[in-house]
Amino acid sequence: MATTATAAAESAGDGEDGVFFYDVIVVGAGVMGSCAAYYASSSAAAARVLLLERHDLLHHLGSSHGESRAIRATYPQPYYPPMVRLAWRLWVAAERDAGYRVLTPTPHLDMGPRDDAALLAAIENGGAYEAEAEADRALFGVFRVPEGWTAAMTSEFGGVIRATKAVAMFQSLAAKNGAVVRDRTEVVDIAKQGDGSIVVKTSSGEDFHGAKCIITVGAWASKLVKSVVGVDLPVQPLETLLAYWKAKPGREHELTVEAGFPTFGSYANPIVYGTPSMEFPGLIKVAMHGGSPCDPDRRDWRSDNGNLVEPVARWIDEVMPDHVDTAGGPVIRQSCMYSMTPDEDFIIDFVGGGFGKDVVVGAGFSGHGFKMAPAVGRILAEMAMDGEARTAAEASVELRYFRIGRFEGNLMGNLVENKV
Numbered sequence: 569m570a571t572t573a574t575a576a577a578e579s580a581g582d583g584e585d586g587v588f589f590y591d592v593i594v595v596g597a598g599v600m601g602s603c604a605a606y607y608a609s610s611s612a613a614a615a616r617v618l619l620l621e622r623h624d625l626l627h628h629l630g631s632s633h634g635e636s637r638a639i640r641a642t643y644p645q646p647y648y649p650p651m652v653r654l655a656w657r658l659w660v661a662a663e664r665d666a667g668y669r670v671l672t673p674t675p676h677l678d679m680g681p682r683d684d685a686a687l688l689a690a691i692e693n694g695g696a697y698e699a700e701a702e703a704d705r706a707l708f709g710v711f712r713v714p715e716g717w718t719a720a721m722t723s724e725f726g727g728v729i730r731a732t733k734a735v736a737m738f739q740s741l742a743a744k745n746g747a748v749v750r751d752r753t754e755v756v757d758i759a760k761q762g763d764g765s766i767v768v769k770t771s772s773g774e775d776f777h778g779a780k781c782i783i784t785v786g787a788w789a790s791k792l793v794k795s796v797v798g799v800d801l802p803v804q805p806l807e808t809l810l811a812y813w814k815a816k817p818g819r820e821h822e823l824t825v826e827a828g829f830p831t832f833g834s835y836a837n838p839i840v841y842g843t844p845s846m847e848f849p850g851l852i853k854v855a856m857h858g859g860s861p862c863d864p865d866r867r868d869w870r871s872d873n874g875n876l877v878e879p880v881a882r883w884i885d886e887v888m889p890d891h892v893d894t895a896g897g898p899v900i901r902q903s904c905m906y907s908m909t910p911d912e913d914f915i916i917d918f919v920g921g922g923f924g925k926d927v928v929v930g931a932g933f934s935g936h937g938f939k940m941a942p943a944v945g946r947i948l949a950e951m952a953m954d955g956e957a958r959t960a961a962e963a964s965v966e967l968r969y970f971r972i973g974r975f976e977g978n979l980m981g982n983l984v985e986n987k988v
Contacts (some may be wrong), residue, residue, distance in 0.1 A: 590618045590748075590778035592952055593768050595755045595792070597621035598632035599731070599938055600930045601784035602738035603945020606662070608782075608953060609745035615953060617747040618776055620768070622754040622785070625739065626732055630786045630864070631905045632938070634731045634810060635847035638831040639939035640676045641725035642694030644686040645913070645982075647966045649693050649725075651943050654963040656725050658942030665741055670734040674825055674844060676726030677707065679719040679887075680835030687718070687835040696720035710822060710829070710891050717836075726831055728843050731938065738945070758783075758796045760922055780952040781927045783919070787864035787905045789931035796927075797919045802975050803932040806859030806906040807867055809876040811898035812851040813884065819891040820850045834887070838879040851899055852892060856880050857935060859906050869903050877901075906935040911981035916947060916970040928952045929972075 592608045594601045597619050605619040623629050639659075641652040659671045678696060680687040690696075699707055699719045713719045743749050757769040758781055768776040785792050787805035794800060815823050823829050823845040834840040839857040847853075856876050862868075881894040909915065909932035919927045928951045930944055937944065943965065947957040960967050974981045 587777050589616075589765070590776065591615035592780045592782060592949070593618045593620065593766065593776055593778040594782045594784065595620050595758070595768065596783065596785035596788075597625060597735075597739065597749065597751065598630055598784060598786050599735045599738070599941040600632075600786075600933070600944050600948070601782065602735050602742065603941045604782050604784060604930070604948040604952075605742040605747050605749070605945075606738045606745065607942075607946040607949040609742050609747040611949070611953065614746070617742065617745075618778065619739070619742060619747055619749045620753045620755060620770075620776070621749075621751040622788075623751065625749070625751045626736055631907060631933070632731060632735050632786070634902060634904060636843050636853060637729045637731050637938040638676075638841065638843050639671065639725060639727045639729055640694065640722075640831060640833070642676060642678050642690040642696055642720075642722060642833075644689040644693065645969075646689075646693050647969050648940075650964045650966075651940050652725055654959070654965060655940040655943040658946060659729070662737065662741060662942060666737045668737070670730045670737055671727050672730075672825055672846065673727040675721055675723050675828065675830040677711075677719060677721050677830040677832040678835065679711070679713055679717055679832070681716055682718045684835050687720075690835075691720040694722055695724060696722040707830070710888060711832075712887055712889065714886065721830065728825070728831060728846055729939065730847070734941075738942075755785075755792065756795075758927060760926065764926075766923075766926055779926070782948050782952050783927065783929040784931070784948070786931070786933075787907045789907060789915075789929065793919060793929060793931075797921050797923065799919060799921070799972065801915060801929070801931055801972065802910055802979065802981075803915065804908045805862050805864045806908050806935075807862040808859030808904050808906050808935065809855060810853060810902040810904055811855045811877060811880060812848055812853050812900035813898050814893045815845060815850050815852055816891055816893050820845065823852045823891060834883065836883075838883065840880055840883045848900065854880055854884060854888075854892065862905070864905060867903070867905075907932050908934045909981060910975070910979055911983045912936070913982050914944070914970045915972055916944065916951075916967060917972045918951065920972070925951075925955045
């Protein structure tokens with residue numbers, strides 16, 4: 569097997585006229601595409617893989633950059649915990665292959681009104697237990713759980729993932745397996761040839777030929793899939809904000825991983841989430857789930873988005889008033905994007921049409937997909953190469969919830985079926 573990108577390019581199969589031919593071409597080198605390239609290139613068949621990125625590698629224009637993402641298995645929908653458990657195993661295995669860590673385990677805390685059906689389902693599905701003031705003194709020393717709320721803890725499958733470092737890890741592992749990684753290569757069309765092969769066309773006029781293709785372009789998914797297949801993916805890009813707040817003097821250590829501080833989520837309105845103080849000493853990330861519709865090619869990059877800051881400040885003042893300072897707002901504001909489906913569930917499917925099972929798309933990860941990237945990447949790779957995802961079946965991951973067809977005649981997708 570080739571061990572460098574250059575060697576892989578030189579060994580790619582030649583077609584007519586000396587054209588290089590790849591087994592799998594992955595379009596989009598965010599976390600999903602980088603994972604897919606890694607698993608395709610590490611298969612027993614030693615597939616020849618090409619990973620294409622429109623922008624620079626590890627850019628900050630999409631959804632896969634930044635210092636941290638949380639991982640948790642507490643989901644109201646029962647079809648996510650099996651995927652999280654699979655992803656956790658794959659994160660650990662990839663770290664072992666890379667020789668360094670990108671995932672730091674922590675406890676996870678969920679809180680919200682006692683009668684909130686989604687919260688209660690998440691607690692049950694994730695195997696959490698109701699926290700008690702006596703048993704969890706450190707927790708209740710930081711959080712003031714409002715009257716009528718419950719708080720539930722779990723020590724399994726909770727943690728913080730270093731986002732940009734994780735993407736770089738999977739790109740490096742893919743290249744080590746022989747994958748060719750190209751950035752600054754914008755894909756403008758994907759077509760099927762008369763011989764059944766796929767040609768990927770770029771804005772520079774360069775063409776790449778392969779047997780299969782995986783599309784993982786994040787917020788640009790709707791645009792690309794529409795232009796290629798004519799299928800409307802209901803994926804709305806949202807501009808969101810990652811906010812870091814200053815710990816109050818003397819409280820810094822209590823908010824750290826070393827002190828056992830958890831990742832956390834609040835099921836009230838607004839939906840708020842946070843991670844321990846880790847990447848920026850003395851600061852803690854507390855942010856709001858949601859954002860404003862945007863065109864990924866015409867963002868205004870607003871860092872003063874008050875509707876994503878002021879509700880979080882009010883939440884902090886109510887729930888963490890003795891430990892986090894809201895005066896003057898967050899110290900660091902980082903713009904990011906969600907790719908939101910109407911039901912906030914993923915799209916993992918064949919694009920269909922004339923492409924049959926030769927082109928697979930992963931999209932609509934709706935602000936909560938990063939944690940499951942290794943599982944999604946492996947599933948996409950297997951779907952492209954084998955026509956089915958055996959790993960999903962073995963891990964009891966039910967893929968029917970992620971089909972494009974769920975939106976046919978039903979714009980709300982899985983919301984019609986889900987009870988919470």
